[in-house]
Amino acid sequence: MGIFMLKFGEGVLGRDITAIVNVVLGKGETIDTVFTNALTRVPTPILANLRDNLIVKPLTLVVPRNTLNSDIQCNLLHGPIQYGVAKAVVDLDLDGDLKLIVTVSVPDVPYTTLNKRKLFQYYYGATRLAISRALNDYPSKEKIKREKYRALHPLVGFRDIRLERPPYLQVALDVPSMENVEYVLESLPPSDRIIVEAGTPLIKKYGIEVVERIREIYDGFIVADLKTLDTGRVEVRMAFESTANAVVLSGTAPRETILKGIHECERCGIMSYLDTINVRDPFGLYNSLELKPDVLLLHRAIDEEEKVPMKEYRDVKRREKLLLGIAGGVTLENIEKLKNRYHIIVVGRGITKSRDPGRVARAIVNKLGDDIDQYRLYLEEDEDVPIR
Missing domain, CATH: 3.20.20.70 (Aldolase class I)
Incomplete structure (x- = not known):
């Protein structure tokens, strides 16, 4: 029986521009099938590379979470976002037998030097964070229980209190x-x-x-x-x-x-x-x-x-x-x-x-x-x- 592993992680960084990264990584038939299916879907995701003709190992697929509606978004995905993900994978020096699928949110912001630098930096950090969390099975069940009454979702603005900290x-x-x-x-x-x-x-x-x-x-x-x-x-x-x-x-x-x-x-x-x-x-x-x-x-x-x-x-x-x-x-x-x-x-x-x-x-x-x-x-x- 072959080695099987499948893990999941999330990393969110940035303030004015937010990098949202979800990672699925693993080895074995399951991740191979998911990876191949994702690679052949339309619109086609892209392999993470450091430059043209230099894809990273372990193989990493970069999948946009949202529809790209402008040339600027396409350039951001194929440029600083892809590069940030690829650089994070290389710098972590991961097991070469792994395969990674990284989903990313692509903003529609002006194509400036500052924004490109921010997107590279945010996606580099968020990808590292998501991968590290996946490998370490973060968060733990105890962490989730501890935080569930304190968590404040940024797009909601209120907590769902269940009277778990009396009196x-x-x-x-x-x-x-x-x-x-x-x-x-x-x-x-x-x-x-x-x-x-x-x-x-x-x-x-x-x-x-x-x-x-x-x-x-x-x-x-x-x-x-x-x-x-x-x-x-x-x-x-x-x-x-x-x-x-x-x-x-x-x-x-x-x-x-x-x-x-x-x-x-x-x-x-x-x-x-x-x-x-x-x-x-x-x-x-x-x-x-x-x-x-x-x-x-x-x-x-x-x-x-x-x-x-x-x-x-x-x-x-x-x-x-x-x-x-x-x-x-x-x-x-x-x-x-x-x-x-x-x-x-x-x-x-x-x-x-x-x-x-x-x-x-x-x-x-x-x-x-x-x-x-x-x-x-x-x-x-x-x-x-x-x-x-």
Whole structure:
């Protein structure tokens, strides 16, 4: 049996002009077939060479990712881009039995000495980077898991937060006034530890579309507090289509409604909350469910706060894959105690009725820990340095 290897890598460098390089490299029948098929396609890719009649070894195919619409793009591909790729392959002194397929993006920029130098330099560096990463199986699975909540795609501008770094402050917009909502949202500090809740009274007044109005002002993790009691699938889908990141189901709903709601959340890829307001045994309910919610919210109703004390739950964080939330009776004074026992701390009127909502929210967030951005790496400083 012959030797078989197939590896993949990516390198992106440059700022004003960006070099995007994807590499497939390997040895054996598979890469031979892919290489031959790519070489004979139309429009025809080009072999990397240092000059006419001097192709590099190992054999390297340069494939444009985009359609070339001008003579300038053709000249850039056949000139500085091809040369940058070829020079990188030669300088890395790779195993001659390998074959490489390098896809490149070809910009449409003025054909100047400066741009040609930039493209050569960027593609030389990006090709070296992509090949080295392919050979070293970069990134590792651990790296991807570590970065998935911090990654900020340059053409998207926001992160998809999945509540993987608790504790969080959930700001409950529990007043049916859009003017007040806008005031609170605009005052909130930018923090990865803040969740915004479209409260039940707000949704009842403005409809589920209020989630979209909130997102236009504060594009973070938004919970739709529907407290669903019936038609679990329908209400979850409505919230999903309004861009909610999570939906709150009521623990007093029929069992089938809860299960259908959780199942629909899983199908749509959003998180499920189970609100246990007026539920005597929240953990008994949780344990009895065949499908588990992502968040179990221990909730004391506003109407009973004066008469019913906040319940104490022992060892509440010792439950695998369950996020625990607490709502009702949360104050700035008891945040230190609660943050060590709960993953999500819900505050409503303490913020929304404050003269300075932003100050109160920041004071709470400061007690919860660092923001993700404080530990984001510039470029890839954690990429391992190979020992030669």
